[in-house]
Amino acid sequence: MRRWNAELLGWALLGLGAGALGGAWLGGTLGTVVLWAALLVPVVLAYRRGIPRGLLRISGVDVLYAVVLGGVLRVVQGWLTVVFGGSGSLPSYSSLDGGLPAFWWLEDLVGGALVAPVVEEFFFRGLLLVVIFTLVRRFAGNDGAGVGLGGFVAVAASTGLFVMTHYLTGPLSAEAAMSLTLVGLVCGMLVVFTGRIWPAVLVHIVYNGTGVLLTVAGTLLG
Incomplete structure (x- = not known):
């Protein structure tokens, strides 16, 4: 970890x-691929x-984290939608015939629910969070206070950049920003707390995946 320094953060x-x-x-699929490559x-x-x-x-236990926490986060997202004026009904794709888009499975299921969580978690949590935590701990010390400060700063900073990136790449409602x-x-x-990246990856997959499945259900049942 000695080579995880300010240069790497830069x-x-x-x-x-x-x-x-x-x-x-x-924009579009090409813009998403460029973003993933850059990360x-x-x-x-x-x-x-x-x-x-x-x-x-x-x-x-990472699978348990994923099912429980990913599911809870999706429920909270639905609740926030209602709080901010949504109907509470299932989301659906916009289409003239009421069917699914031709490549929904590739763009949303594979790209959005599988690839995006892996890329984003390895960048924001597997890289940014870790390097920020490491730098703060070096400055603040390796005692309990230093570790606690490092964890707080790393989680807050990586989360802020995570949300900001989504805001820069597309419209973001208040409900979406909070979620x-x-x-x-x-x-x-x-x-x-676990020292592992996979709990975060799996939680993110469950969160994104349930969103896609609810949208598919809302389209087919609507």
Whole structure:
């Protein structure tokens, strides 16, 4: 971890900025692919320098985290939608014939529910959170106070950048911003407390995946 330093943080922020701006400018599927590529470059660079001990380890309890926390986050998102004036009915795709879009399974199920959570969690929690935590702990010390401060700053900063990136790449309602903030906080705290990235990845997959499945159900049943 000695090579996880301020320089690496700079490369991560550079990749984030370039990806967010490029993705917003290009838009659509191409913009999303450009954003993912820009986020993965600093992740690869960081992991070539060294991988934090235990970060990539997976445990059976991670599936439990995913089902429970991912499900709760989706329920809260639905509740927030109602609070902010939504009808509370199932979401659905906009289409003239009331059917599913031709490539919904590729763009939303594969891209949105599988690829996006992996890329985003490895960047925001597996890279940004870890490097910020490491830098703050080096400054504040390795005692309990230093570790606590590092965890707080790392979770807050990575969550803020996570939400900001979604805002830059597309319209973001108040309800969506609050939901994404909760996703970022929960996933960040999971990485800090477990020392593993996969609980966060799986929670994010369940959250995104249930959103896609509810949209499919709302379209077919509407």
